Amino acid sequence: MSDLPVVVVGAGPVGLAAAAELVERGLSLVVLERAGQAGAAVAEWHHVRLFSRWSELVAPAADRLLAATGWERPPDGEYPTGQEWADRYLRPLADTLGDRVRFGVEVVGVARRGRDRVVDAGRDSEPVTVHVRHTDGSEERITAAGVVDASGTWGSPNPLGGDGLPAIGERAAVERISYRVPNLAEKKARYAGRHVVIAGSGHSALTALVAFADLAEQEPTTRITWLLRRGAVGSTFGGGDADQLPARGALGLRAKAAVDAGHITVVTGFRTETVEHDNGALVLVSDSGQRVSDVDEVVVLTGFRPDLSWLSELRLELDATLQAPVALAPLIDPNVHSCGTVYPHGVKELSHPEPNVYLAGMKSYGRAPTFLAMTGYEQVRSIAAALAGDHVSADRVELVLPETGVCGGAGVFDDPAQDQAGGCCGAPAEPQTLTLSAPSAR
Structure with a gap:
């Protein structure tokens, strides 16, 4: 299978880093991206500033490849x-x-050639077939030596419902619900002077709180309510000055200042069960009967989850809770680990019973929110080494990550799988200054 390409799914930060690593290894590859451009998901939050510096956002192999140009x-x-x-x-x-990068190509299925997931014979000798659909509706099968799925989780946001499923009435109210941090420079008219509910407690939620607090200062009739599923605000604001990613710590401090200033009404212990309509407004009802009334808009920032549907014919070994590879899951459990306390990991923790198939980047973390771009870059370096047969390099995983007080101890999260939005770098963190004047990566 040495003459077959490795298929990388997704032309986002980690997918392109994987491609750069494979190029350095002299391996044939193709990157498949369903959007029309690289970084398509990143471009959807183009107005948001990251809390990681450039030094933490450029993959080493990509840096070397680009430097030559x-x-x-x-x-x-x-x-x-x-x-x-x-x-x-x-x-x-x-x-x-x-x-090597092909746009407008959506991966709709991956399987072992000529075998469904039940068949044992040939799983370690037959190549992988990647089923794709083009923008014109035509279909194609690509025979591959391996697959690196770096498609991310951006396309699968968690719902408002407190049990991980959409609340009753949530789908019917979708025109008034956003599952991303809104660009208030473009959508000020939608939210100004209205009652906006923000649900979530991760970095994306803090980003939204800061942005909407600024809007409330400019437009005093704007009301902001912050819903948390946990029983108290607790450590939601993070490590502050102790955070080794200073911008991330500053974000938490800005959000705390907005709450302390009275710009935001905080409602804790609220797990949404129903979205009702009342005289043109929405009413959110919790599982305990709490009600938040006269709501005009809802911004749901409760995290993301992986789309595993098109991987159903592969033998993946995923943790039952996090939907991450079983060997990785204990290392990224948000009850125990923050971004910086995740043990460095690579191909050993990312392998599955299905040979030469890997989930990488944000998708490898399943529902855990503590992902950093640097982590993904090291993952794909190790994966590329393994695919090239350099197992010594693949097993030598070295990475030093900045620590944080956000989620560094056991018992910090009431509901880690569903109450955390954003993560550490796979999602945006701090907005640009809203003087009110922002397209797509997986």
């Missing part, structure tokens, strides 16, 4: 927006990879 590396100490990350790094990287 005369690429101008952004200053290490600056914090890019999603727009800048896509424009100054992801798209130049995709351009450098050239026709």
Whole structure:
């Protein structure tokens, strides 16, 4: 199978980093991206500034590949927006990879050639077939030596419902619910002077709190209610000055200041069960009967989950709780670990019973929110080494990550799988200053 390509799914930060690693290893590869551009999901939160610096956002192999083209590396100490990350790094990287990256190609299934998941024979000798659908509706099968699924979780946000399923009435109210951090520079008219509910307690929720608090200062008739499933705010604001990612700590401090200033009404212990309509407004009802009334808009930032539907014919060994690889799950359990306390890991923890098939990046974390881009870059370095047969390098995983007070101790989260939005770097953290003046990565 040495002449077959490795298929990388997703032209986002980790997928393109995987491609760069495979190029360095001299392996044939193809990156399949359903959107029309690299960094498509990143571009959807283009108005948001990350809390990681450029030094933490450029993959080492990608840096070396781009340097050979005369690429101008952004200053290490600056914090890019999603727009800048896509424009100054992801798209130049995709351009450098050239026709190895194919856009407008959606992966709809992956299987072992000629075998469904029940058949034992040939699973370690037959190649993988990747079933794809093009934008014109035509279909294709690509025979591959292996698959690196770096498609992320951006397309599968968690619902408002407190049990992990949509609340009763949530689907019917979808036109008034956003599952992303809104760009208030573009959508000020939608939210100004209205009652907005923000649900969630992760970094995306803190980002939204800061942005909406600024809006409430500009438009005093704007009301902001913050719903938390946990019983108390507790450590939600994170590590503050002790956070080794300073911008992440600053975000928590800004959100806390907004709450302390009275710009935001906090409702704790609220697990939404029903979304009702009342005289043109929404009413959110919890499983204990609490009610939040006269709601105009809801911003749901309760995290994301992996889409595993198109991997159903593969033998994946996933943790029953987090939907992450079983060997990785204990290392990323958000009850125990923060971004910086995750043990460095690679191909050993990411392997499945299905040979040469790997989930990488945010998707490998399942429902855990504590992902950093640097973690994904090290994952794909190890995976590429293994696919190239360099098992010594694949097993030598070294990574030093910044620690945080956000989720560093047992028992910090009431509901870690469903009450955390965003994560550590797979999602946006801090908004641009809203002087009210922001397209897509998996």
